[in-house]
Amino acid sequence: MNTESFDPALRRLIAVVLLGGIMGILDSTMVSAAAHRLVGEFGTTLSAAGWTSTAYLLALTVTVPVTGWAAGRFGARRPWLAGLVLFTAASLACALATGLGELVAFRVLQGVGAGILDPLVLVLLARGAGPARAGRVMGLMGVVLSFGPVLGPVVGGLVLDSLGWRWMFLINLPIGVLAFALALRIVPDDTPATSSGASSDASRPAVSGRPDLLGLALLGPGFAALLYGLSRIAANGGAAEAGIPFAAGAVLLGGYAVRALTARRTAPLVDLRMFARLPFSTSVGVLSVAGVVTFGSLFLLPLYYQQAHGHGTFAAGLLVAPIGLGSALAMPVAGRLSDRLGSRVLSGLGGLLATASALPLAWLGSGAASEAGAAVAGLVLGLALGFLTAPAMGALYRTLPPEQVAQGSTVLYMLNQLGGSLGIAAMAVIMQRSSGPVPGLHGGAWLLTAALAAAALAAAALLPGRPSPSPAPAGAASDQEAPQPI
Numbered sequence: 001m002n003t004e005s006f007d008p009a010l011r012r013l014i015a016v017v018l019l020g021g022i023m024g025i026l027d028s029t030m031v032s033a034a035a036h037r038l039v040g041e042f043g044t045t046l047s048a049a050g051w052t053s054t055a056y057l058l059a060l061t062v063t064v065p066v067t068g069w070a071a072g073r074f075g076a077r078r079p080w081l082a083g084l085v086l087f088t089a090a091s092l093a094c095a096l097a098t099g100l101g102e103l104v105a106f107r108v109l110q111g112v113g114a115g116i117l118d119p120l121v122l123v124l125l126a127r128g129a130g131p132a133r134a135g136r137v138m139g140l141m142g143v144v145l146s147f148g149p150v151l152g153p154v155v156g157g158l159v160l161d162s163l164g165w166r167w168m169f170l171i172n173l174p175i176g177v178l179a180f181a182l183a184l185r186i187v188p189d190d191t192p193a194t195s196s197g198a199s200s201d202a203s204r205p206a207v208s209g210r211p212d213l214l215g216l217a218l219l220g221p222g223f224a225a226l227l228y229g230l231s232r233i234a235a236n237g238g239a240a241e242a243g244i245p246f247a248a249g250a251v252l253l254g255g256y257a258v259r260a261l262t263a264r265r266t267a268p269l270v271d272l273r274m275f276a277r278l279p280f281s282t283s284v285g286v287l288s289v290a291g292v293v294t295f296g297s298l299f300l301l302p303l304y305y306q307q308a309h310g311h312g313t314f315a316a317g318l319l320v321a322p323i324g325l326g327s328a329l330a331m332p333v334a335g336r337l338s339d340r341l342g343s344r345v346l347s348g349l350g351g352l353l354a355t356a357s358a359l360p361l362a363w364l365g366s367g368a369a370s371e372a373g374a375a376v377a378g379l380v381l382g383l384a385l386g387f388l389t390a391p392a393m394g395a396l397y398r399t400l401p402p403e404q405v406a407q408g409s410t411v412l413y414m415l416n417q418l419g420g421s422l423g424i425a426a427m428a429v430i431m432q433r434s435s436g437p438v439p440g441l442h443g444g445a446w447l448l449t450a451a452l453a454a455a456a457l458a459a460a461a462l463l464p465g466r467p468s469p470s471p472a473p474a475g476a477a478s479d480q481e482a483p484q485p486i
Contacts, residue, residue, distance in 0.1 A: 014125060016186045020084050020179035021121035023091075023172050024114030028057060028417075029152030031107070032299045032424065033313045034165045036306050041165065042100040046303075050428030051104045053299065054227055056111040057421040061414050062220035063115025065269035068410045069211045070116075075190040076123045079116055081183060087113030088176030095169040119413060124187060149294065150324025150382075153302050157313030215259050215269045222252030223418060230425040270411050274404060282462040283396035284415050286347065289455040290389045291419025292426070293354070293448050297323060297381070300427045300444040301374065307437035308366040319375050326382025331390045338391035342466035344459065347395075350387025351456025357381040358452055361445035366438055388455065395463050 031052050038049040070079045090109035097103040159167050229245035260268035275281040298320055305316035330350075338346050357380035364370040393412070400408045427444050434440035 296423025330386025348460025
């Protein structure tokens, strides 16, 4: 999609915001391409190296709701500039890391920076475009956010093969500095007007006096404990080694649920009452599975291409690019069709097609024909994911009342990224415990197939059917469409 129909000021804003935001989008998957290299570099296991990606996505996930609060309280410009500084500084720290523990810790800081930048891309562009141009700008972002994570392994592989793993982080430095300098001049000040804290702009989150720090202290460590339990399984830990983190995670998340449902003075980071709406909970569930499948496959397939076929990281990244290409092509078409045909049929059929495309991966070997078959399956999987996710997102925005669109977007983005964390962690477990790359691919493919089959059944049974032609909320919600996560 081109930007010729936008005025010069909006084109400059789009360029600057995408320049800063693309770093976090690419880094969500770029480091996955280096997992095999980091195992040898630091003398560690694949499951431990996988934490360089898992910790990043987890930190990003738990930062998003705090970013929503900060944007509503202080405007988007100031948090955006702070996020650029943090992400750029953390990138330098990652490049200078001397051990895996240091790298994971600095990746957490980088993930916090991305958790500030990524959601504010939507806010800054939606406010800069205004309601009349929001649809075109969000369509542009839909393509960027669909294809961006898949470009990560391609860019990461190119840098890794030619310059080394540290340069995957060093390349962020000139981009971050340039984006900061341009943002100071071009991104408009949007300090919110002092009022009751509410706003008629649905892209601006409702503001409370302070963020829910207790909720954050329960939510983040709860997710981290569950993922740590998965890593202990990958390391062949005993029942106690894996069970204790799982139990701790369950207790922390249960505590958050109690907090979110009983808090009166502080708005919860995630309003669990929204899940009482069946279309919302089904849509979020489907899109969370899409996160598991997308990020999991972007971790699994490059390892398969490198270990079973002897490809370098750049070639392996190119071979997984069809997933993003298919998704970027399918999403705009699926979104338009769902407006006429409804979400249930399209999303259900997309889920079935995705299941059918993932299943053949469970029988591939290490020959040339298997390599071509995996690339074709990836393209079909991307197309199918587009038809699975775009209608599901449409159902979410059509059924939420306008005042809950911002909160719903936050929940959707969080759980899509959390699904990505779980997908990477699960694939690291499977590959670590398999006898080779081909059995590892087979095990991962069975997990992807099962997840997609469950999503297809949920979508076909529980998402709304053909939308009613008359209600006004559908039009209001469509103005707030966010780009489709993959």
